[in-house]
Amino acid sequence: MPYLPPFIAPIRYHDPAAALAQVRTIYEQQIAHLREAMQRYVAGETLSGHVRACYPFVRIHTDTVARAILETPDISQLSYGFVAGPGHYETTLTRPDLYGDYYLEQFRLLLQNHNVELEVGTSTQAIPIHFSFAENDHIEGTMSAARRLLMRDVFDLPDLAAMDDGIANGTFEPRPGEPQPLALFTAARVDYSLQRLRHYTGTSPEWYQNFVLFTNYQFYIDEFVRFGHETMADPHSEYIAFVEPGNVVTRRVGLPALAGDELGVAPPRQPQMPAYHLLRSDRTGITMVNIGVGPANAKNITDHIAVLRPHAWIMLGHCAGLRNSQQLGDYVLAHGYVREDHVLDEELPLWVPIPALAEIQLALEQAVQDVTHAEGLELKRIMRTGTVASTDNRNWELLPSNLVQRRFSQSRAIALDMESATISANGFRFRVPYGTLLCVSDKPLHGEIKLPGMANHFYRERVDQHLRIGIRAIELLRGQGISQLHSRKLRSFSEVAFQ
Secondary structure, eight states, X not given: OXXXXXXXXXXXXXXXXXXXXXXXXXXXXXXXXXXXXXXXXXXXXXXXXOBOOEEEEEEEEESSSOTHHHHOGGGGGOSSSSOSSSEEEEEEOOOHHHHHHHHHHHHHHHHHHHOOOEEEEEEEEEOOGGGGSOTTOOGGGGSOHHHHHTHHHHSOOOOXXXXXXXXXXXXXXXXXXXXXXXXXXXXXXXXHHHHHHHHHHSSOGGGOOSEEEEESOHHHHHHHHHHHHHHHTOTTOSOOEEEETTTEEEEOTTSOOOTTGGGOOXXXXXXXSOEEEEEOTTSOSEEEEEOOSSHHHHHHHHHHHGGGOOSEEEEEEEEEEXXXXXXXXXXXXXXXXXXXXXXXXXXXXXXSOOOOOHHHHHHHHHHHHHHHOOOHHHHHHHEEEEXXXXXXXXXXXXXXXXXXXXXXXXXXXXXXXXXXXXXXXXXXXXXXXXXXEEEEEEBGGGTBOOOHHHHHHHHHHHHHHHHHHHHHHHHHHHTTOHHHHSOGGGOOTTOXXXX
16 A cells, blocks of 8 residues: 555645645655655665655646736737647646745746636656755655665655656657646656756755856856956956855855855865856846757757746857858857757757747847957957857867768858857757857867967966856846747747646
8 A cells, every 4th residue: 555645735826926835735745755764664664565755736627718918918928838729738846945835937928828727736756766855955865775776665756757857848748638747847857857967067956046057168267267267356247146056055245154055065076067056036047057069968958947947048159160251259159059059959959940039149249248348340350140050069160071061051150169059059949049159269170270379378368258248148138028938939839838
């Protein structure tokens, strides 16, 4: 017999705050049940049955399209907050402590746009025991190897079938009678990525901000760390804290430390893709991640950050300039991509175009102008807009014959890197607004290859400016308003309601 917590029956709500409170109640009850059972298991106790706890769900039923369209035609401009048509829609939910504000906004929009009830209850989707541990809870490490092996007989382990990306990829087909999805990710898929973020970036998901910068060079991180600490020394800064790997927190001068800050410890070695966070009180600060080199890393980190539903992510990095007219240090604003990275071919076929998003493009162009003070022809001289090619072959220059060069020429590519197309394609796939601003660091087709002395001089000259452009672009995007930033270009025919 399963060992279950007391059942909480579904309840219907017209108030989004009350619905969220019930989600919290169910989640906390279920997690407490798992943690209590796990503590007993670690202590050596034989439990009375298979331990199970389940995620809360939220469900709606509508028999028409969004009613608000009839009263407020502006709803047709929205990219999220409504379902595509009549039917049953449902999703499982997790971590209301982390996603509370996000859930509240999604609930509010569903009620506003459909005038229906929200039904909240306990789902049948099991919570894997690994996803129930608290941030600093490592009690499973005290067990013997044999006892850990027997866990699968007592607790639910992660079920990969509940964690695929079929909804986001547009390949999910509900079985007869099964509800349509309300969100891109199930609760288990979200929990899986939250765990991965800790592992790969060395910081907790709680610190992530809604605007993300990616880079492929540590030089940018060094400048961001310097900027973060300078910002914390300014008592008038809009940012309230700076967080580094190991959850090391520096609060803005004049602000007291908060409970838990003392738990942060710098790691003995850097994680694979270290993340740094410049916090604002409304989570609209800046997260910056050094993804390293290559499309595999770029896909991996964006697969996981996507579950946090950021408002935008932007790639800042170096590239090879492919045109003779380009100079080292020139900027490239991508408006299209040649995808030879191969890491997303199964999830997002190559025939799918990755459009430029006007909101991001305009912000990046304005940011270059604001930081460099270049205008008109001078702006066009230092920044070129065009196609960026991304490849998974770092030494593409060494390929025999010139076929790869011919393809780049036929595509009208003006720059080449290894990550930008992946980051933008995954932004498209996960409905996260995306953009790319690169800096030309070499021109291998024209004999200007990276040499140590030249590279060091280039990095000193350009990295600080390039980073300040990225930060300025986020400031501009932040001022636009979130509903305007999320583009309808990212909606499919039958889109989920949750942003």
